[in-house]
Amino acid sequence: MNASVRVLHVDDDREFASLTAAYLEEEHEGFEVESEPDAARALTRLRTETFDCVVSDYEMPQMSGLEFLREARQIDPDLPIVFFTGRGSEGVAAEAISAGVTDYLQKRGPEQYALLGNRLRNYVEKRRAEEERLRGYEAIERAREGISILDEEGRFVYANQAFATLVGYDHDELLGQHWELLYREEDVERVYDEQLPAAANGGWTGQTVYRRKDGDLVLTNHSLSYTEEGELISVAQDITDDERRRLELLEAKRFESLVNAVTEYAVFMLDTEGRVVTWNEGAEEITGYPEAEIVGEHISAFYTPDDAEAGVPAELFEQALADGSAVDEGWRVRRDGQRFWAHVVVTPVYDDDGTHQGFAKVTRDMTERRARENELEAQRESLAAANRMNAILRDVLRRMVHDSSREDIERDVCERLTTDGPYLFAASGDYDEVGHFDVRLASGVDTDAARYVFDHLTTRTAVTRAVETGAVEVQHLDREAIDLEHELVEAIHSVVFVPLTYRDTVYGLVALCSTSASYLTDGERSALEDIGAAAGYGIHAVETERLLQADGxxxxxxxxxxxxxxxxxxxxxxxxxxxxxxxxxxxxxxxxxxxxxxxxxxxxxxxxxxxxxxxxxxxxxxxxxxxxxxxxxxxxxxxxxxxxxxxxxxxxxxxxxxxxxxxxxxxxxxxxxxxxxxxxxxxxxxxxxxxxxxxxxxxxxxxxxxxxxxxxxxxxxxxxxxxxxxxxxxxxxxxxxxxxxxxxxxxxxxxxxxxxxxxxxxxxxxxx
Known part of the structure; x- marks a missing residue:
């Protein structure tokens, strides 16, 4: 969500309110948090100012959280209001939910701030989407086509006046009814077997005979498609009389534009050779081509040069003719040369005599969704890696309690990072003034082999930089430049140097050999630095203990x-x-x-x-x-x-x-x-x-x-x-x-x- 989110935080604890505001604004782009310690003044601000959501404490001296909630609901019944409080019990939560609170979170730790921010963003996005949906309904209401929306069970949740007039029912009579009410018995099976599956796979377009309330039949051009939320969008146009049949092709562009506006699909027609016949606003917005420039051009203009040369468009047409439709996802090219990730459905079109007339092509720009999915996957992988490293850190700390020497501590770190960790092998050692790494002990491989690897693979620049900065340093190996025949060398793609530090002192380094050529995530790097700091502190402690216990x-x-x-x-x-x-x-x-x-x-x-x-x-x-x-x-x-x-x-x-x-x-x-x-x-x-x-x-x-x-x-x-x-x-x-x-x-x-x-x-x- 690119738009800003204005949050009103009601809490009499000013220090906690400042901390919450600082976290939300720093960790969530676009958050603007206004803190208000007085609940009565907060209600006044809600009456005179615009906020996207409210975060409130449960226990406040001037007014309880429940009293504040009831007053706020009088001002804006739909405003997202979240209780964020230190008091917690099932009874309190039930009471808050009964009073109409949107959500209830306890102040239990730093992770709750992240949960609070994510939930606020979700509630605000949901409310804005609902407002956008209502605005869409207003536009649909003015449309001449009959438009209706059905829930996942197939019951009408919305119908514009044009649709109610088309089927002869009052608007209120349709709501809650199943779509089978409007179909002849012989047509119901075709809807289940053909139309609904096609709609779920990108969209269905064809003709439907509706049975009106008075029993008359009406022939319509009909389109079905599903939203991301699982609702079914139906757009119907009456073509019963011959004149409307004659105007069917002329009206196709406006009809398809309306479908595109409702479902975010670009729908256009191709002739039997794959040349563009009709164009709509959605297609122009997605591809950048104006109608005058693209009509008559072959569909391969949207494909990458490699896909066009490989005959991908022709393969889709052949599959559509053989199977009744073809679905594809892949890179397409806009008019300005930029690529976008497209979801495409190609359906052959026939006339009443069964003669092939061309293809209907439905395209949706999925670039942002694909990027979000890739980002979420990367975040999941990063979180998993960070959790793995943090688990290793906790285990190292538990082991260090029983360690009595520097060697014990270094061995624990190396063994833990290689036994269950993501590294091929590890070694600890000292360094000299020119950056040479001298292996003291190793895990996952014998010490001599570790010395051989580090003598021939690691750069002294990386070692020196890790020592001088006290931070984790990664050296990525140039595989083509390495001329060594050793099975360990062939498996290693990067070396990670972790300095063992306490304050300004570096007690040594742990070098980790990884089979991965990718860079460390922020979470992995932070966990490794924590491991290095913990080991450095432990070495400092045992050295100090040795100093105290020494006879001299x-x-x-x-x-x-x-x-x-x-x-x-x-x-x-x-x-x-x-x-x-x-x-x-x-x-x-x-x-x-x-x-x-x-x-x-x-x-x-x-x-x-x-x-x-x-x-x-x-x-x-x-x-x-x-x-x-x-x-x-x-x-x-x-x-x-x-x-x-x-x-x-x-x-x-x-x-x-x-x-x-x-x-x-x-x-x-x-x-x-x-x-x-x-x-x-x-x-x-x-x-x-x-x-x-x-x-x-x-x-x-x-x-x-x-x-x-x-x-x-x-x-x-x-x-x-x-x-x-x-x-x-x-x-x-x-x-x-x-x-x-x-x-x-x-x-x-x-x-x-x-x-x-x-x-x-x-x-x-x-x-x-």
Missing amino acids: VVELVFETSDGGEPLVDLVDDGGTVQLDRLLPIDEGEYLVYTTLDGVSPTAAVEAVSSNPTVSDTTVVHADDDGDGGVVAVTVTESLVTHLAAAGTKVHTVESADGTLRVVVDVSPAADVGRLVDDVVASFPETHLVSKRQVARPVKRTRAVAETVESRLTERQLAALQAAYHGGYFERPRRQTAEDVAETMGISASTFHQHLRIALETVLTELFD
């Missing part, structure tokens, strides 16, 4: 004199700064608590606020003499945050005299060389001062801490840590809840919610 760690000391480093800017005018706590609060963003000595916190905040990597600053506490205190800084990129995102544990940070010194711990199994190269590449003014093996005592109750962290989301844990380090629990408080929330960039109510859940989790673990 590797301590690295970095120093930088980078003038853009925000922690250096804090004490640019003298003094020192030490790191208290580093909290991840958003994707790529950290909240850094620091203690200043020998510098005013206010002056430090002013000095660092102009740094482009700093998005927010807060003075948490200032010493009485104003020569020190605690400052919170929200940064997006710095040496400290880069090291934290790379999987290290930042141990100590000190800044003085323009130099920042950072001490971090890494696992003894970590690739220190790669870490140092990455840091220096990102921060050229940085260098490694020292590296040594040290013992770090565990400073917390591990069982409680691990359980709490596993049960809290990152946001909940960050809220608890920000409250603690921001002085929220001190007496007197250094920061209020509003201050801490502002520092984190969230609302106070959201902060309270996160903090309450976090505290409850901690206390439950301690005391239960």
Whole structure:
């Protein structure tokens, strides 16, 4: 539906109304949503403005949803009205339906928004179609031909005055009657055996003898065809007397035009050789040929050059003569050279003596319907692929709970994607600075074979791009350019690289070999990226766990004199700064608590606020003499945050005299060389001062801490840590809840919610 859909959303919850409007307008082209929190004002707007449909809550303070529904039905009895409410029960639904609601949906999750949008579009389209149908009835009523419509049981649901006059019945007498009322007994069987099947296969045109109410018989030119909804359209023209028989051919064009207007068919006549004899407006609209230009031309003008040369038109004529009709679907060519998908019915025409006079040809443009069917099929395939990948994601997450090493996680991902997944085989591995993929383990094939395939097929450009962007990368293989005799190579058409990422760190790649040459759907790509992120998070977790459980760690000391480093800017005018706590609060963003000595916190905040990597600053506490205190800084990129995102544990940070010194711990199994190269590449003014093996005592109750962290989301844990380090629990408080929330960039109510859940989790673990 190309026309816009104007929706009135009645809900006293403004935040939910805004969310609903945003989703409908973003996901459904042409939707315009007007939100109204007051039901009484909504009724006033319905009286003075035009809306295509209404979405209403069930429980509202000013007026209940049922009261609003009854008032709205007084204004417009046919307006689509859908209840979209959090309250749900069979009783509520039954009460709403009894009151005349169009539909009833519950606010149960994100999928309901998609369901709501689709149903609103369907109801609006249905109403507009009914209005269009009524307008069509008005045009039909003015027609001189007798036009009637019958339901699927063959009973009259509509007849224009011309048809009622033709058969001698009053209009109301016909409605509800079966068509057999108007036929002689000897003609009924022919209707069932010939006319109705032909009508179902594209349309029937011929002559019918009607029996009028007074018993007289009337001969008509008659046409039957079915609509998409299963209704039968009947168009009849009285040709009883000789004069009307003589005018039959002259009136054929207008008669067929009316048939076309009702059924969207182009109907025209051909002579015995296949040349156009008559033309109508529907045919001109579909093909682009005006009557003066096409009459006398052969029907092959509408066919593609290949079909015309292959004799397809002649084959249809032969089939029609042999079987009584011929049906075909295929590409046809318009006057301007554009192609359209046509549904065609060809029927031979004979005179009263049985002499072949030519052919009746009925054509319908099915291009849009075919495109919709292809689109729906593609959507179904895409949804099935996405569902398959999401099922794999859920299974990988379930398996990762029990994994205790990086190798376990990578093996689970590879095996799940190849055992039940759509890929021939998979391998995980590392990459070097020039993009070489080094296979560590494989699934679906042995490791040596996997190394052989990736050494000879994959491009380093694809590997490098996947690592640099942190996104799924697809390499389609040029089959003609591959000169390798290996059964695996011959089966592979594309390779998909999935980076295993956690924040800014890429822990490695999973490479998937596919027998398909098609591109990934958005759903498949999204699911693979989620799998990569889940695996990256799992690897980060087990590496961190290994670091915490190790008897010793590797301590690295970095120093930088980078003038853009925000922690250096804090004490640019003298003094020192030490790191208290580093909290991840958003994707790529950290909240850094620091203690200043020998510098005013206010002056430090002013000095660092102009740094482009700093998005927010807060003075948490200032010493009485104003020569020190605690400052919170929200940064997006710095040496400290880069090291934290790379999987290290930042141990100590000190800044003085323009130099920042950072001490971090890494696992003894970590690739220190790669870490140092990455840091220096990102921060050229940085260098490694020292590296040594040290013992770090565990400073917390591990069982409680691990359980709490596993049960809290990152946001909940960050809220608890920000409250603690921001002085929220001190007496007197250094920061209020509003201050801490502002520092984190969230609302106070959201902060309270996160903090309450976090505290409850901690206390439950301690005391239960």
